[in-house]
Amino acid sequence: MNIFIGSLPYSVKESDLISFFEEYGEVNSAKIITDRATGRSKGYGFVEMKNDDEAKRAISELNGAELEGRTLVVNEAHEKKDSHERNSGNRNFRSRRNY
Numbered sequence: 001m002n003i004f005i006g007s008l009p010y011s012v013k014e015s016d017l018i019s020f021f022e023e024y025g026e027v028n029s030a031k032i033i034t035d036r037a038t039g040r041s042k043g044y045g046f047v048e049m050k051n052d053d054e055a056k057r058a059i060s061e062l063n064g065a066e067l068e069g070r071t072l073v074v075n076e077a078h079e080k081k082d083s084h085e086r087n088s089g090n091r092n093f094r095s096r097r098n099y
Contacts, residue, residue, distance in 0.1 A: 001055035005062075006044040006073035008032070014045070021047045024061070025054025046077055 005017065017030040032045040049055040055076075063074040 001049055001052045002077040003047045003049065003055055003059060004044065004073075004075055004077040005047060007070050008041065008043050008045060008072070009068040009070050010041045010043060011068065012041070012045075017045060017047055020062075020067070021049065021058055024049070024058035026050045 003021075012032065014030045014032050017032070018027050021027045021030070026049065028048040028050055030045065030047045033042045034040060035042055047058075049058065059074050059076060062072055065072050065074070
């Protein structure tokens, strides 16, 4: 199961996430999302856990937990919709002016 972790302190590294979630079960991978230009953490990331029951327990126990003074948001990650799907309900978003 893929897990979203939000409101992460900027100092947290991927190895910290692995250690944090390994208390609940086997972690396949961890990824901190960073700004392309600066390389700085954007304050959120993802952890993939092998066992769904262990992942659900981690979500249940870690959502709302405090890490370095910040309250974490932890929930099941959902597939990102591509830009076409996000804009499908708003097809006329461009101006209809004739130049």
